Amino acid sequence: MxxxxxxxxTVRRLPVYLRGLMVSANQGNTSISSRSLADxxxxxxxxxxxDFSYFGDFGTRGVGYDIERLAKEIKKILRLDVIRRAVLVxxxxxxxxxxxxxxxxxxxLDIVAAFDVDPKKxxxxxxxxxxxxxxxxxxxxxxxxSLAIVAVPRAEAQVAADRLVASGVKGILNFAPCKVSxxxxxxxxxxxxxxxxxxxxxxxxxxxxxxxxxQA
Amino acid sequence: MxxxxxxxxTVRRLPVYLRGLMVSANQGNTSISSRSLADxxxxxxxxxxxDFSYFGDFGTRGVGYDIERLAKEIKKILRLDVIRRAVLVxxxxxxxxxxxxxxxxxxxLDIVAAFDVDPKKxxxxxxxxxxxxxxxxxxxxxxxxSLAIVAVPRAEAQVAADRLVASGVKGILNFAPCKVSxxxxxxxxxxxxxxxxxxxxxxxxxxxxxxxxxQA
DNA sequence: CCATGTGAAGGTATTCACAGCC
DNA sequence: GGCTGTGAATACCTTCACATGG
Numbered sequence: 001m002x003x004x005x006x007x008x009x010t011v012r013r014l015p016v017y018l019r020g021l022m023v024s025a026n027q028g029n030t031s032i033s034s035r036s037l038a039d040x041x042x043x044x045x046x047x048x049x050x051d052f053s054y055f056g057d058f059g060t061r062g063v064g065y066d067i068e069r070l071a072k073e074i075k076k077i078l079r080l081d082v083i084r085r086a087v088l089v090x091x092x093x094x095x096x097x098x099x100x101x102x103x104x105x106x107x108x109l110d111i112v113a114a115f116d117v118d119p120k121k122x123x124x125x126x127x128x129x130x131x132x133x134x135x136x137x138x139x140x141x142x143x144x145x146s147l148a149i150v151a152v153p154r155a156e157a158q159v160a161a162d163r164l165v166a167s168g169v170k171g172i173l174n175f176a177p178c179k180v181s182x183x184x185x186x187x188x189x190x191x192x193x194x195x196x197x198x199x200x201x202x203x204x205x206x207x208x209x210x211x212x213x214x215q216a
Numbered sequence: 217m218x219x220x221x222x223x224x225x226t227v228r229r230l231p232v233y234l235r236g237l238m239v240s241a242n243q244g245n246t247s248i249s250s251r252s253l254a255d256x257x258x259x260x261x262x263x264x265x266x267d268f269s270y271f272g273d274f275g276t277r278g279v280g281y282d283i284e285r286l287a288k289e290i291k292k293i294l295r296l297d298v299i300r301r302a303v304l305v306x307x308x309x310x311x312x313x314x315x316x317x318x319x320x321x322x323x324x325l326d327i328v329a330a331f332d333v334d335p336k337k338x339x340x341x342x343x344x345x346x347x348x349x350x351x352x353x354x355x356x357x358x359x360x361x362s363l364a365i366v367a368v369p370r371a372e373a374q375v376a377a378d379r380l381v382a383s384g385v386k387g388i389l390n391f392a393p394c395k396v397s398x399x400x401x402x403x404x405x406x407x408x409x410x411x412x413x414x415x416x417x418x419x420x421x422x423x424x425x426x427x428x429x430x431q432a
Numbered sequence: 433c434c435a436t437g438t439g440a441a442g443g444t445a446t447t448c449a450c451a452g453c454c
Numbered sequence: 455g456g457c458t459g460t461g462a463a464t465a466c467c468t469t470c471a472c473a474t475g476g
Contacts, residue, residue, distance in 0.1 A: 187419035203403035
């Protein structure tokens with residue numbers, strides 16, 4: 001059925017599918033079945049078909065999905081066709097690694113500016129991006145940037161977010177291990193690395209015990 | 217009701233609560249209400265009470281929860297009381313940042329070893345950890361390490377995981393943007409940074425359009 | 433015959449509303 | 455009065471089974 005509302009969990013999987021489609025396209029394929037996409041990304045084939053069914057018919061029965069058409073549609077749904085420029089705030093260890101990270105390109109995302117408060121860093125260039133003074137963050141308003149990555153210590157995260165929102169940023173990927181409050185119109189995704197590692201031990205069976213959590 | 221099975225989504229939130237409890241304890245509190253914990257971590261108070269109800273009574277009606285007792289119980293459930301030592305594979309930009317990252321300590325987690333294939337890196341020391349040759353990864357078997365962080369390029373992630381599993385690692389936090397296959401008994405959490413940034417634009421309302429996705 | 437697309441069934445998690453207790 | 459703890463109601467997501475179409 002077409003023009004369903006797309007469930008949140010499906011949205012979370014769309015980038016996974018998108019990457020799988022790209023990889024397959026790079027191998028020279030023009031179409032792919034839900035089964036083989038399933039094998040390559042690690043999601044059930046019926047889940048994939050259900051997910052795709054929320055936004056139209058891209059498959060051909062007996063054949064599979066047209067990779068290019070489907071990838072283009074997913075990009076459109078995720079708005080990756082129009083929103084691509086991001087700013088980084090906080091060029092510490094993690095921030096520098098993110099600046100150097102080549103993985104954003106596949107989604108058409110681009111870190112086009114970086115800010116820090118450290119005078120020793122301001123003015124230097126990393127991966128083609130010159131680090132600017134955080135005091136001048138307002139300038140991003142004129143640069144068509146709607147995404148931000150916050151990689152500052154916890155104590156500074158809220159301030160950074162406030163200034164970013166004031167500068168017109170619409171979405172924030174927050175690496176600081178804390179909640180940041182923003183107006184409802186702005187979306188924040190907090191990615192707490194230590195927390196991910198912290199929930200790993202739960203899934204490790206106790207040696208010599210019968211009752212164990214199973215993996216998800 | 218006590219001794220329920222703990223839902224997976226609750227397990228995902230436990231580290232969030234744990235951090236909130238620690239922060240509150242550092243401020244000198246000994247107990248905390250679901251309402252104020254809710255304010256500090258950004259989860260509804262009824263969700264918090266429901267989550268805690270899955271594993272027993274830690275609250276006092278009219279007062280709140282005993283922070284220390286609750287924190288200890290959460291750590292026990294997450295097995296953070298026994299599993300704490302981790303190994304890092306891949307000391308590139310991201311890996312170095314993770315070695316320097318101070319955020320693991322709050323959960324009692326510790327990166328005690330690091331491996332890489334680059335001869336220029338092997339032997340040098342970062343944050344008190346000496347980088348060893350990946351060829352000798354088997355040695356972790358004798359070092360009581362059950363967690364691993366994989367921060368290598370996509371093409372090497374599966375090999376790294378295979379070697380880690382062979383070396384007795386039980387849980388892997390994978391930063392490479394791909395699926396890694398492991399035996400059922402081993403748990404993998406893949407954290408794909410670019411993917412998180414990629415789903416952010418979806419939540420940004422189109423300018424001048426009525427229909428908009430709402431934030432989650 | 434193969435693979436998609438989808439109603440229906442089943443399972444899981446969230447939200448509510450309020451009884452129970454300090 | 456305040457706050458926890460929890461059955462019940464609701465919403466959401468996944469899985470199944472199979473009709474549909476190339």
